Amino acid sequence: MFNRFRLLGLAGLLAISQVHAQPKPTARQLNWQQLETTAFLHFTVNTYTDKEWGDGTESPAIFNPTKLDARQWIKSLKDAGFKLAIITAKHHDGFCLWPTKFTEHSVKNSPWKDGKGDVVREVADACKEFGLKFGVYLSPWDRHEPRYGTASYNEYYKGQLRELLTNYGPIAEVWFDGAKGENAKDMTYDFAGYWALVRQLQPNAVMFSDAGPDVRWVGNEAGNAGETCWSTINTEGLAPGKADPKYLNRGDANGKQWVPAETDVSIRPGWFYHAAEDSKVRSGQNLVNLYYQSVGRNSLLLLNVPPNRDGLFADSDVASLREFRSILDETFKKNLIARQPKLTDKKLATAVSVAANQPLTLDLTGTQTVDRMSIQENIENGQHIASGRVEYWADGAWKELATFTTVGYKRLLRFPTITTSRLRVTVTEANGPVQLAEVGAYKASSREQ
Ligand code: FUL
Numbered sequence: 288m289f290n291r292f293r294l295l296g297l298a299g300l301l302a303i304s305q306v307h308a309q310p311k312p313t314a315r316q317l318n319w320q321q322l323e324t325t326a327f328l329h330f331t332v333n334t335y336t337d338k339e340w341g342d343g344t345e346s347p348a349i350f351n352p353t354k355l356d357a358r359q360w361i362k363s364l365k366d367a368g369f370k371l372a373i374i375t376a377k378h379h380d381g382f383c384l385w386p387t388k389f390t391e392h393s394v395k396n397s398p399w400k401d402g403k404g405d406v407v408r409e410v411a412d413a414c415k416e417f418g419l420k421f422g423v424y425l426s427p428w429d430r431h432e433p434r435y436g437t438a439s440y441n442e443y444y445k446g447q448l449r450e451l452l453t454n455y456g457p458i459a460e461v462w463f464d465g466a467k468g469e470n471a472k473d474m475t476y477d478f479a480g481y482w483a484l485v486r487q488l489q490p491n492a493v494m495f496s497d498a499g500p501d502v503r504w505v506g507n508e509a510g511n512a513g514e515t516c517w518s519t520i521n522t523e524g525l526a527p528g529k530a531d532p533k534y535l536n537r538g539d540a541n542g543k544q545w546v547p548a549e550t551d552v553s554i555r556p557g558w559f560y561h562a563a564e565d566s567k568v569r570s571g572q573n574l575v576n577l578y579y580q581s582v583g584r585n586s587l588l589l590l591n592v593p594p595n596r597d598g599l600f601a602d603s604d605v606a607s608l609r610e611f612r613s614i615l616d617e618t619f620k621k622n623l624i625a626r627q628p629k630l631t632d633k634k635l636a637t638a639v640s641v642a643a644n645q646p647l648t649l650d651l652t653g654t655q656t657v658d659r660m661s662i663q664e665n666i667e668n669g670q671h672i673a674s675g676r677v678e679y680w681a682d683g684a685w686k687e688l689a690t691f692t693t694v695g696y697k698r699l700l701r702f703p704t705i706t707t708s709r710l711r712v713t714v715t716e717a718n719g720p721v722q723l724a725e726v727g728a729y730k731a732s733s734r735e736q
Pocket of ligand 1: 465
C-alpha cells in the first residue's frame with residue numbers, strides 16, 4: 288500500500304480512497320486486446336434497399352448476392368493483418384443471414400442459392416481457413432419479429448443465440464448492440480440470460496455492449512478513443528444503450544471493473560454498402576490514423592468493411608486495406624531502441640518495474656531520426672500509468688519531446704522528427720505499481736504524412 292501512495296505523488300491526482308482491489312483482465316480479455324485490428328462485416332437487406340436501418344418489412348426476395356465469396360472478404364482482411372471478423376448475423380431489420388429455425392425471415396426464403404445458402408457458415412468457414420477468429424452480431428432490437436416487445440421475444444432471441452453459439456465452431460466475440468429507434472416498442476431484454484448463455488456455450492468469447500461485461504463501446508463511431516483511456520469503468524447503472532458516451536470514451540481511473548474500449552468505425556460513411564459512397568472510402572492513410580487513435584490509445588480497432596450487392600468487397604476497400612497494412616508494416620518494421628531483454632522482446636509479461644519520477648533512459652541503436660514512440664504496460668498486472676513524459680538528448684541536455692496520459696495495453700505517440708541517440712521515459716503519476724512491458728521508437732513511413 289505504501290508503494291501505491293508514494294506513486295501517486297504529492298499532487299495526488301487520483302483519489303486515495305480507491306483502496307479496492309484493482310481490476311485486471313481475464314484471459315479472454317487479454318487475448319482479445321492483443322488482436323489489435325479486428326473487422327466488422329455489415330451485410331443484410333439494407334445492402335439492397337440502400338438503407339442503414341431496415342424497418343423489417345423487406346422481402347427476403349431482395350437478398351441475392353449472386354457472386355458472394357466470403358473467402359474474398361476474409362482473405363483481404365487476413366492480408367491486411369486483421370485477426371477477427373464479426374458478421375451481422377441479424378441487424379435491426381430482423382433478417383437472418385443463417386437459416387434459423389425460429390423465423391421464416393431469413394436467407395432460406397431468399398433466391399440466393401435457392402434458399403440453401405448460409406452466410407454465417409461461409410464466413411465462419413473462411414475465418415477458419417485463413418486463421419481469423421470469428422464473431423457474431425445479433426441485434427436485440429428486431430423490427431420484424433412479432434414477438435418483439437413481449438417476454439417471449441427473449442426466448443426467440445436466446446434460441447437464435449444458441450444456434451449461432453453451437454453450430455459454427457469457436458466464437459471469439461458476441462456483439463450486443465444497444466441501438467433502438469425512438470418509436471420502438473418497449474422491450475425488457477433479458478441481458479443477464481443472454482450473457483449467461485454465451486458464458487455457458489462459448490466461455491472464451493468476449494461480450495461487447497455499452498456496459499460490457501467484457502468489452503465496452505468507445506462512445507463514438509468516428510474512430511476516436513479518448514486520449515486518456517482507462518480500461519476500467521464502474522458498470523453499476525449502465526446497460527446496453529444506456530451509458531454516457533463521454534464516460535465510455537475515457538474510462539475511469541477509479542473503475543472497479545475491467546472493461547476495455549473497442550473502437551468501431553466504418554471504412555465508408557455508412558455501415559452498409561451504398562454505391563453512392565464508392566468515392567468516399569477511407570484511404571489507407573486515413574485508416575492508419577484510426578489505428579493511432581484506437582490501438583494507440585489503449586483500445587482496439589473494429590473496422591467495418593461492408594460487402595456490396597454482389598457479395599464482394601469493392602476493389603477500393605480492398606486497396607485501402609492493403610495500403611493500411613503496408614504503411615503500418617513500414618513504420619513499425621524496426622524498433623530503433625537498442626535491444627533490452629525485457630523492453631524490446633515483444634512480450635507483455637516480461638516487464639520492468641518503474642517508480643514515479645524515476646526516469647528510464649533508453650539508448651537508441653546509434654544516432655537515429657525518430658517521430659513515433661510506442662509504450663506498453665504489462666496489463667496482466669492491471670493498468671496504472673496516469674501520466675508521463677518522454678525526453679530526448681540533444682546538445683548536452685534533456686529536452687521535452689512529448690507528454691502522455693494513460694498507457695495501458697499500448698500508447699502510440701506521434702511527434703515532429705528529432706535526431707538523437709537517447710530517449711528517456713518518466714512516469715509522473717500512477718495509481719499502482721507500474722510494469723513497463725515494451726518501448727519502441729520508430730521513423731514513420733513517408734506515406735503516413
Ligand atoms: C449501431 C447500429 O444502429 C448501426 O446500424 C451499426 O450496426 C453500429 C455498429 O451499431 O448501434
